[in-house]
Amino acid sequence: MCDICLDCIGDTHLKEQLKESAAKIECAFCGEEDLGVSIEELARTVDDPIREYCQIGEEEAHYSADSDKASYEQAGESLNYILQEEIEIDEPAATALESKLMDMDDYSPQHGEESFYEAHYNYHRRELSSWEYQEKWREYSHRIKHKRRFFDEDAKQLLAEIIGAPGTAAASELPCFQVGPENSITLLHRARRASGEGKALEIKKDAVKQLGPPPSGSASAGRMNAQGISVFYGALSKETALAEIRPSVGGIVAVASFSIDRQLRLLDLSRLGEVPYGSIFDPEYADRVSRLSFLEGFHHLIARPIQPNHEPLEYLPTQAVAEYVVNILNFDGILYASSQSGAVPRPGESSHSNGSYYPSALSPEELKLYNVVLLGVAAEIGTTLNLIADTVEFRTVSRISYESEWHYVYDPDEKSEF
Numbered sequence: 001m002c003d004i005c006l007d008c009i010g011d012t013h014l015k016e017q018l019k020e021s022a023a024k025i026e027c028a029f030c031g032e033e034d035l036g037v038s039i040e041e042l043a044r045t046v047d048d049p050i051r052e053y054c055q056i057g058e059e060e061a062h063y064s065a066d067s068d069k070a071s072y073e074q075a076g077e078s079l080n081y082i083l084q085e086e087i088e089i090d091e092p093a094a095t096a097l098e099s100k101l102m103d104m105d106d107y108s109p110q111h112g113e114e115s116f117y118e119a120h121y122n123y124h125r126r127e128l129s130s131w132e133y134q135e136k137w138r139e140y141s142h143r144i145k146h147k148r149r150f151f152d153e154d155a156k157q158l159l160a161e162i163i164g165a166p167g168t169a170a171a172s173e174l175p176c177f178q179v180g181p182e183n184s185i186t187l188l189h190r191a192r193r194a195s196g197e198g199k200a201l202e203i204k205k206d207a208v209k210q211l212g213p214p215p216s217g218s219a220s221a222g223r224m225n226a227q228g229i230s231v232f233y234g235a236l237s238k239e240t241a242l243a244e245i246r247p248s249v250g251g252i253v254a255v256a257s258f259s260i261d262r263q264l265r266l267l268d269l270s271r272l273g274e275v276p277y278g279s280i281f282d283p284e285y286a287d288r289v290s291r292l293s294f295l296e297g298f299h300h301l302i303a304r305p306i307q308p309n310h311e312p313l314e315y316l317p318t319q320a321v322a323e324y325v326v327n328i329l330n331f332d333g334i335l336y337a338s339s340q341s342g343a344v345p346r347p348g349e350s351s352h353s354n355g356s357y358y359p360s361a362l363s364p365e366e367l368k369l370y371n372v373v374l375l376g377v378a379a380e381i382g383t384t385l386n387l388i389a390d391t392v393e394f395r396t397v398s399r400i401s402y403e404s405e406w407h408y409v410y411d412p413d414e415k416s417e418f
């Protein structure tokens with residue numbers, strides 16, 4: 001009889017499930033007499049989650065420089081390694097479990113079925129769809145845009161499910177980027193178009209008022225603020241601040257820097273969803289993965305460029321997100337990529353391939369292409385933010401550079417050649 005004690009199993013969710021059937025045993029792996037289960041019981045418990053959330057690695061073609069023939073390699077890791085990692089057990093226990101799983105593998109070759117567990121196969125975690133959360137977002141956006149009940153309880157509830165409700169584990173995992181004294185980012189830059197020399201002089205004479213955010217009530221609607229709600233939009237470089245106001249060639253613009261005089265906490269959209277997926281034995285695993293993989297594309301949803309004629313309606317969902325993040329989750333604002341500088345990431349570029357993850361902090365060069373929006377007291381000039389007088393400068397736009405890529409226009413009347 002081969003038994004394993006609960007202390008020799010690392011995964012806490014699995015341990016919790018095994019507790020119900022655990023009895024006093026002598027552990028074959030650490031030698032202790034303690035609560036545990038048979039390897040057979042362990043195999044029965046892990047079998048379903050492994051089949052559901054792990055898959056046999058696909059054959060991937062590799063080409064070497066000196067041959068044009070592909071060599072094939074199976075993606076993933078060995079069964080033994082996967083068992084060690086997923087269950088958090090040592091190699092001897094994984095080896096005993098592996099042979100038990102292969103013994104118990106129930107399939108009928110005469111019906112064309114194949115074995116799932118083979119010692120020489122590789123495995124990796126399955127990609128799970130974020131469909132459920134895409135639906136939640138669609139429902140939320142539709143509510144906000146068309147029902148005209150700006151931010152009612154149902155919309156708030158949907159956002160709580162997507163981003164996280166205050167006080168929950170989901171909310172505590174949200175990536176926070178700090179700016180202000182003692183941080184690498186201590187300045188925010190703003191730009192404003194001047195319609196002519198007269199306006200430029202007006203800005204020069206009263207820079208604080210002219211370059212700061214408009215007072216509440218007279219603020220026009222933007223990506224992150226509803227009409228009448230004053231917020232502070234700033235960029236992390238003067239170049240990005242300038243690009244954001246979309247000036248024309250020959251136009252005069254004023255740019256200036258504001259010091260951030262208080263520690264501010266920003267929700268970092270670039271790293272949203274970039275946390276470990278966690279245990280496949282967690283009953284919430286599928287839901288968690290669905291949510292996190294949706295959040296990885298959230299940055300693109302929020303920061304993507306919107307054509308000027310669509311702005312008022314298309315900005316409604318992001319305005320409510322900003323309000324939720326600040327008023328409900330107590331952030332001071334949001335850090336997001338500039339759509340004007342082309343820094344908004346494409347969706348679907350998952351950092352979670354095969355269940356692993358690589359947290360990636362933004363480099364100083366990448367940060368230059370980022371914007372910040374501050375709401376509430378964090379947006380106040382004279383307290384949190386202060387214009388640095390000698391940074392005010394005027395520029396004439398001499399050249400705008402565009403980059404483009406191929407765009408296919410679909411024509412349903414066009415006959416297919418095939």
Ligand SMILES: [Zn+2]
Pocket residue numbers: 004005006007008027028029030031032
């Ligand atoms: Zn043990």
